Amino acid sequence: xxxxxxxxxxxxxxxxxxxxxxxxxxxxxxxxxxxxxxxxxxxxxxxxxxxxxxxxxxxxxxxxxxxxxxxxxxxxxxxxxxxxxxxxxxxxxxxxxxxxxxxxxxxxxxx
Amino acid sequence: xxxxxxxxxxxxxxxxxxxxxxxxxxxxxxxxxxxxxxxxxxxxxxxxxxxxxxxxxxxxxxxxxxxxxxxxxxxxxxxxxxxxxxxxxxxxxxxxxxxxxxxxxxxxxxxxx
Numbered sequence: 001x002x003x004x005x006x007x008x009x010x011x012x013x014x015x016x017x018x019x020x021x022x023x024x025x026x027x028x029x030x031x032x033x034x035x036x037x038x039x040x041x042x043x044x045x046x047x048x049x050x051x052x053x054x055x056x057x058x059x060x061x062x063x064x065x066x067x068x069x070x071x072x073x074x075x076x077x078x079x080x081x082x083x084x085x086x087x088x089x090x091x092x093x094x095x096x097x098x099x100x101x102x103x104x105x106x107x108x109x110x111x
Numbered sequence: 112x113x114x115x116x117x118x119x120x121x122x123x124x125x126x127x128x129x130x131x132x133x134x135x136x137x138x139x140x141x142x143x144x145x146x147x148x149x150x151x152x153x154x155x156x157x158x159x160x161x162x163x164x165x166x167x168x169x170x171x172x173x174x175x176x177x178x179x180x181x182x183x184x185x186x187x188x189x190x191x192x193x194x195x196x197x198x199x200x201x202x203x204x205x206x207x208x209x210x211x212x213x214x215x216x217x218x219x220x221x222x223x224x
Contacts, residue, residue, distance in 0.1 A: 034213075043204055043218040044155065089154060095211050098145040103154045 002027040004092050006102025013080050015111045023090035023102050024072040030092040033066060033073045034099070038087045047088075048075070080109045113139045113209035117216030124195055124223055131191045132219045134205035140185035141207035146178075149202040149218075161188040161205075195223040 003026040013019050025033075031052035036044035050057045050064045050073065057064050061080075066073040073092075077084055087106050091099040114137040124130045134144055142163045147155040159180050160168040167180035179191040188207075192199055204218040 032211075041220075043202075043215055046215075093213075096143070096208065098157050098160055099206070099213060100157065101155045 002030055002092055002100040004090060004100050004102040006090050006105060008105060009103065010106045010108070012108045012110065015080060015082060015109055017080055019075075019077045019080050019084070019107055019109075021075045021088055021090070021105045021107075022072060023074070023092075024070075025092040025100075026071070027092070027094070028068075028071065029094050031094055032099075033064070033090065033092050035062075035064060035075045036089045036091065036101075038089065038104075040086075044089060077107075080107075082109050082111050085109045113137075113207075113212070113214045115141075115205065115207055115214045115216040117205055117219050119219060120217060121220045122222070124221070126196055126223055127194055129191055129193045130195055130221060131189055132203055132205075132221070134188045134190070134207070134216050136186045136207050136209070136214075139207075139209035141188070141209070142185060144182060144188040144205050144207040146180060146188075146190050147204045147206070149204065155204065158190075158203075163188075192221065195221070197223045199223050 006023045034049035037047045038044045050066050061078045063076040087104045089104045090102040093099045116135045118133045144161040146158045149155045158173045161180045161182040163182045169175045182188040200223045206215045
């Protein structure tokens with residue numbers, strides 16, 4: 001089955017800096033790669049996703065890149081703000097199957 | 112977007128009792144739903160895949176007799192934690208597909224005292 005590795009487990013940045021979180025997956029058949037933000041006490045919220053037919057997707061300050069050959073994908077947050085502080089999870093799956101999550105990255109943005 | 116509703120959002124039960132968590136797809140039909148468990152400061156771990164009209168498929172290490180899953184209709188899947196113990200205290204969350212997009216419920220906090 002699919003296995004998703006996520007790094008780093010914790011990340012501290014200054015407000016305005018960029019943050020990058022990286023994930024690798026094991027199943028070459030996986031074709032959907034979402035990123036979730038989870039705030040304390042709440043469920044995960046989808047922030048951006050990418051499918052295997054594209055290499056990069058951007059939504060304002062957030063971008064995701066995918067390298068299918070190397071089986072890794074990354075989340076990039078630019079101009080970080082304190083409200084970006086949360087736990088971020090990457091995930092991967094094939095269409096119709098369960099998402100498999102990485103272990104999460106705790107992002108702390110200090111002002 | 113599609114909505115998945117989970118109930119209750121928080122529940123406290125006594126050790127040894129059973130508790131049922133409902134997951135409803137409000138505006139789409141879900142032949143398959145997925146149940147996850149998340150312990151504090153950990154990731155979401157897939158527990159089981161719930162299939163409408165048939166038995167659920169459980170992940171390795173998940174006790175099917177303890178975590179009963181019923182998916183009797185296209186819009187409702189239930190997870191019953193039987194003979195709950197304090198170590199079952201966790202955040203339980205379901206998800207389902209609408210088209211090729213997956214949607215999550217709000218999650219249910221279970222505390223066993």
